[in-house]
Amino acid sequence: MVEAINAGLADAMADDDHVLVFGEDVGRLGGVFRVTDGLQARFGQRRCFDTPLAEAGIVGLAIGLSMRGYRPVPELQFDGFSYPALDQVISHLAKYRNRSQGAMPMRVTVRIPSFGGIGSPEHHCESPETYFAHTAGVRVVSPSNPADAYSMLRESIAGDDPVIFLEPKRRYWSRQDLALPVTTEPSDRARVARPGSDVTVVAYGAMVRVALDAAEVAERDGGVSLEVVDLRCLAPLDLDAVLDSVRRTGRCIVVHEAPRTLGLGAEIAAVVQERAFHSLEAPVLRVTGFDTPYPPATLEGVWLPGVDRLLDAVEQVLEP
Amino acid sequence: MVEAINAGLADAMADDDHVLVFGEDVGRLGGVFRVTDGLQARFGQRRCFDTPLAEAGIVGLAIGLSMRGYRPVPELQFDGFSYPALDQVISHLAKYRNRSQGAMPMRVTVRIPSFGGIGSPEHHCESPETYFAHTAGVRVVSPSNPADAYSMLRESIAGDDPVIFLEPKRRYWSRQDLALPVTTEPSDRARVARPGSDVTVVAYGAMVRVALDAAEVAERDGGVSLEVVDLRCLAPLDLDAVLDSVRRTGRCIVVHEAPRTLGLGAEIAAVVQERAFHSLEAPVLRVTGFDTPYPPATLEGVWLPGVDRLLDAVEQVLEP
Amino acid sequence: MAITDRAEAPVAASTLQVLAPDGAVVPGARYPFELSDADHVGMLTAMTVTRRLDGEFVNLQRQGQLALYPSCLGQEAAQVGITSATRDNDWLFPQYRELGAFVVRGVDPAGIGHMWRGMAHGGTGLIEKCCAPITIPIGTHAPHAVGYALGAKFDGVDTVAVTFIGDGATSEGDVHEALNMAAVFQVPCIFVVQNNHWAISVPLSAQTRVTDIASKAAGYGMAGVRCDGNDVLACRVVMRDALLRAREGRGPTLIEAVTYRMGAHTTADDPTRYRSEGELELWRRRDPIDRYRSHLVAAGIWTAQHEERATETGERAAKRLRDEVFDAPMPDPLSVFDHVLSRRSGELERQRRQLARETGRDAT
């Protein structure tokens, strides 16, 4: 996935002079995950540059550049270091179009390496999506595979809205044979990642892999058919694919790493029970991280939702 | 309610030398809402003082004071100006007890005049509760009346956890005959504000008044009996009272000012449909602010959930 | 506690001044000889009109037409002096008290009224005049100016970004990050601190330990300069220099304009709770309009006719503002769904239909 995002950035920069990549260590180093590797060498220091260590300033800078007609693609180095920029996102990035009566769209794509599962210390494994998705005026997307990463990034950069682009670090080293450029479904739409008939499982980011693995096991060991929906876009939510699926299966489980309370599962459960009430054979269940701070690395394996926790929930929703 | 909070602060300061009140304009001016009026005159500049204009710094200061054994009660002047402090809340205030293996509890009560409905300009009418309630490690409470405001504030200040204390500005001027000190239910518990039998309506803050008004009208005009539950504590959620109620009524509506997506209604709907699935006669509905930035003051009346929007939802859940 | 000490001190010696409070040219001052008589007349007219309009905004608020208004009374010289030195395509990033800047730029005051009446966030008619929307969260707009300036630098044009902040704003982290980035990137950005000695009820001495905000520039490796903010010519001179520096690619400047908030913080504020009448009286004697008028009258540039015309212009502007505010139609309720994102999601369309139903409107 790192290569796909890198290619997405490079192609966007090649296509449009106004695309700028900046952040902490994205220049000469090429980013702590090498996502921006080679961009400074290829496009020069004007197009790809390091900033001082100041996240609010980085997003603020992007807002000003967007006002001047640029398409900034700032990186915030890790999920946990996006929080100092929350005020700039909530008070400005999300509201600028509105406050300017449409005259100042924010063409900003904020890339954030996100989520857990890579054995990192505190603050490097956060799931910040709720903070952004609750904020009207920004789009929040998260790709689960390299093709989507490329395609959704290109679409985000080329679009007219501010996008919070959450990259699942745990999938950074996943590979896929890709002929680039690749265009997948529009990034505001969910996709059925695996069709099935018994239970709808909604996931995004790294949890899509977990859901697909669970579907494999469920099929093989229990003859249970899971339909996996990859959400892709976390805000504004498009739940048509989910609702379609639930109307067929009658059962729904949402999986995410974020703590349960007010994680995306809450919103999805609320919408599904409202709009597919009479189709539901069982309550919508949530398979999530716990309502605790993200644990130290040696415990992330037991903390994070995995195949077993998900299959437990599958069993529960299938109970007569 | 302003008088009740002021008395709560004064009594807490009188009872415990370690209680400190600080923030922007809380000293000589007594706060822009006069909530801290007279505290500096009575307790001196050491106990009640103005800070420079820096919200992250204010919460950071409170964290350090708590480490030194104080019980700081900082004020953030308005909901929209709490966002610069989000990182200090999420990365530190909420995590310090955890990161110190319990050795460093955060005895901090962050007061925030909150929510809309008073005709103020942008950023003065935000509903920030989701940002805080999704964050494991802080309590979030919001009183709906003067007695609760006093009692919950005393309990928050005297407790051993960080509390985000959201004061509904719109109810600041509400009055109640009170003999102080008053002790109401524990502040982590919801309360039935009006018993009823047909539909459970869950509300908090200023929306409790709206729910009670709607209950009045529903009773009078339609013979429909609404049970109003005042949530009081927004995190960690205690939904036992709500579930009890829903198991009796079979119908549930959540009301809040915050935008719908990932507002508290999402979590409540998700829990209710999970834990009272077989009691529900209709989907849990949400009556909320819209998924837009808070509108300019002349439009807040149509934007905010009011009695009519709530009664519409009541009609819907009662449809056969 | 001497919380008003700084506001009561005479404006410090290192502070650039052109006109003494009585309007006389200070010996050895850098007088802006490049200004024509028409320039001078334009500036004093703008100051006069600003004051008249400012008073009208306060009236309108008292009459219940506006929810709130933050008066710029006493700060006309700083705002007009600074802004009149800019080109029309230099971008301004205001806080919320910059009526004088808007008057110079020719922004329709009704657009400002729309903001305070609660009709349109950020005001209307600003962007056309290269003014960013009015910003309320203190200091948060400073990084935007830096970004804008960086873009201008990348574009190879000599456009400058100018951001107005207050003395209180200097305490905010965002302002620090902006100052630092501006210096590191050497962008054409000018930070104008209107040091009006108060941040609501908090005096300068409780905001910062230094008495001289311009001295903060050195820590960023940036030019810093302090001028008498009630001396319109001093403001003009330092701004002219800063603009030149910016246009020549010599980087950002921090300008401290030492002035005074003569009115309440906003119409909702009661300053008698926290500051003395004596302090106010002192600053009344440093009134920026009286000072400039004395000077121009003595120089034979400003006549009774000019005075009359400026007063008339102010009256007309005030009347137009009054009419436009009174006549302003209620915004369409459904407009709350406009400009959230470039297109509405399915959920937002549903919410919009709901409000259309509630308000008896057509949602199509």
Add this chain to the structure above:
Amino acid sequence: MAITDRAEAPVAASTLQVLAPDGAVVPGARYPFELSDADHVGMLTAMTVTRRLDGEFVNLQRQGQLALYPSCLGQEAAQVGITSATRDNDWLFPQYRELGAFVVRGVDPAGIGHMWRGMAHGGTGLIEKCCAPITIPIGTHAPHAVGYALGAKFDGVDTVAVTFIGDGATSEGDVHEALNMAAVFQVPCIFVVQNNHWAISVPLSAQTRVTDIASKAAGYGMAGVRCDGNDVLACRVVMRDALLRAREGRGPTLIEAVTYRMGAHTTADDPTRYRSEGELELWRRRDPIDRYRSHLVAAGIWTAQHEERATETGERAAKRLRDEVFDAPMPDPLSVFDHVLSRRSGELERQRRQLARETGRDAT
């Protein structure tokens, strides 16, 4: 682009130095004569042990025992010089690279190992030694130190709060807010900037326009002082002065200790991608341990026996660390539910029971 210019320059003239790189006392230096021979031996021993332990941490990471480790190689003088001047009840607020400070305070290195092994956020055994937990979000701990210092001031004790930050951290808004508040409140707080010239791959010249971080103090009305951070006696002297100032109620100080990060940013980093071998070589010649040893040997304070004993102490400490890290038991999965709040909510109890089921444990 000369991005390494500042790291390659000689340490500037205005920088307080006691020992020249060859260990000779700089003419006219303020030598800390108050230090006993035992003090000197203690400091050099701490530096030697720090370096040995630091190397062991890197080894342990290479062997897969730690997820990550940020080496303090080259910064021993700054950390030991500063910390050895403090009293045991002065509170330290570290960033994440302060092993030398912990060694001086007698923190069990295994507790630091627990942090980097992913067993306990923030490390263990720190608070007992008046050290705040290790903090990763850059600069965010600075306001905590100010709050702690304010509390100490209120308590009327002469305890001081000391916060370690990096050159990169100076760009963060939180650090600015902390510096400003410390100055305004005149609290006993000392900000120690270890200017090691790099913030991961970003050189000082891309972090700030000034070459002298101590110069930032003036803008806050705070004492600022710069010392050679590879000169342990210089660090000790400036810290002694700052502590005295703080204890006497004369307010905060910003100390810039000019040093160099000789290793990678962390074990996950590859510095060859962004900096030159030549620069590193230059700083090798300024090694803080060699310098101090030369001085103490010449002064007859440090003998071969001392050297042997220090090496041995280091070896023992390294072995103990290795054993403790290797033997550390996996934490109990259910411990993730501890210390969230003072008591567990009903929902959290339910989640805990779920994990107990999943891991075959007893939830009671």
